[in-house]
Amino acid sequence: MIQFKIDEERCIQCGECATDCPGGVIVLDDYPRITDEGGCIRCQHCLAICPTGAVSILGRDPDASVDLENNLPDPQALETLIKGRRTVRRYTGKDLAPELIDELLAVACHAPTGVNSESVLFTVVREGVVMDRLRCEVMDKLASLEEKGWLPEGIVAQYLGTALKVWREEGRDVIFRGAPHLLLTSAPREAPCPVQDSHIALTTFQLMAEARGVGTVWDGMFMMVLAVCPELTGRLNIPESHQLGYAMAFGEPAVTYHRTVQRGPAAVNVVE
Numbered sequence: 001m002i003q004f005k006i007d008e009e010r011c012i013q014c015g016e017c018a019t020d021c022p023g024g025v026i027v028l029d030d031y032p033r034i035t036d037e038g039g040c041i042r043c044q045h046c047l048a049i050c051p052t053g054a055v056s057i058l059g060r061d062p063d064a065s066v067d068l069e070n071n072l073p074d075p076q077a078l079e080t081l082i083k084g085r086r087t088v089r090r091y092t093g094k095d096l097a098p099e100l101i102d103e104l105l106a107v108a109c110h111a112p113t114g115v116n117s118e119s120v121l122f123t124v125v126r127e128g129v130v131m132d133r134l135r136c137e138v139m140d141k142l143a144s145l146e147e148k149g150w151l152p153e154g155i156v157a158q159y160l161g162t163a164l165k166v167w168r169e170e171g172r173d174v175i176f177r178g179a180p181h182l183l184l185t186s187a188p189r190e191a192p193c194p195v196q197d198s199h200i201a202l203t204t205f206q207l208m209a210e211a212r213g214v215g216t217v218w219d220g221m222f223m224m225v226l227a228v229c230p231e232l233t234g235r236l237n238i239p240e241s242h243q244l245g246y247a248m249a250f251g252e253p254a255v256t257y258h259r260t261v262q263r264g265p266a267a268v269n270v271v272e
């Protein structure tokens with residue numbers, strides 16, 4: 001049930017909800033109505049586009065949405081956030097407030113998904129003590145693989161072997177960069193775009209984290225660990241039916257960057 005409701009006192013019968021509906025399932029008779037509930041992708045464009053807040057769908061109250069007029073970030077500030085975001089590889093080790101983690105996830109789940117499947121699962125390590133346990137488990141696993149000579153040849157063995165050596169000799173964790181939290185995204189394999197959805201969700205999480213002063217690092221090293229120890233995805237409680245997207249470690253930064261970096265120009269290929 002998609003609970004499409006029109007407040008007839010507010011509706012000005014402009015038809016914008018019908019015109020914008022990607023499934024084309026809204027028609028304007030006197031007032032808008034849904035012709036085919038099954039064709040609705042639950043994107044809430046009808047709620048978002050209504051100029052008078054007359055449309056409610058999925059039980060959502062339009063008055064609980066944030067008005068966009070005069071409430072968007074200015075482009076310069078957003079540009080500085082994007083250019084000023086840095087990979088953080090030094091953390092204070094203090095746990096983030098659980099409410100802050102919840103807030104970041106609540107924003108990240110607004111990232112777009114293919115056919116609006118909204119099926120990304122956010123697997124999160126919320127507590128530093130759990131992260132410390134996981135860190136030790138991962139290092140133990142790597143040590144045991146190395147001992148048996150089961151680390152694959154080449155670059156993976158080189159990276160993971162070095163990570164293990166640095167952990168043993170210096171107590172330095174280059175797998176998670178000492179972060180107190182970890183986020184992994186996954187989505188059901190049958191979702192239209194499970195990998196893309198997972199990556200976009202992490203990117204969205206990362207930008208909001210940056211805005212909130214939370215450091216992040218895309219964790220390719222842990223992805224390598226998962227490639228050689230696939231059983232760890234079970235340990236992380238990620239459903240077998242899911243396609244893993246990527247991992248991101250995060251926490252309170254123990255480092256301050258003072259300026260943006262200067263990249264570019266963008267490599268552009270113009271189609272004539």
Ligand SMILES: Cc1cc2nc3c(=O)[nH]c(=O)nc-3n(C[C@H](O)[C@H](O)[C@H](O)COP(=O)(O)O)c2cc1C
Nearest residue numbers: 085086087088089174175177217218219220221222
């Ligand atoms: C897919 C991906 C995987 C990454 N994996 C790691 C990693 O395992 N460890 C790490 O320290 N940085 C990792 N990084 C961070 C990159 O090295 C970093 O983004 C790049 O050097 C640019 O620096 P910046 O993010 O500060 O702009 C990864 C980045 C991406 C996009």
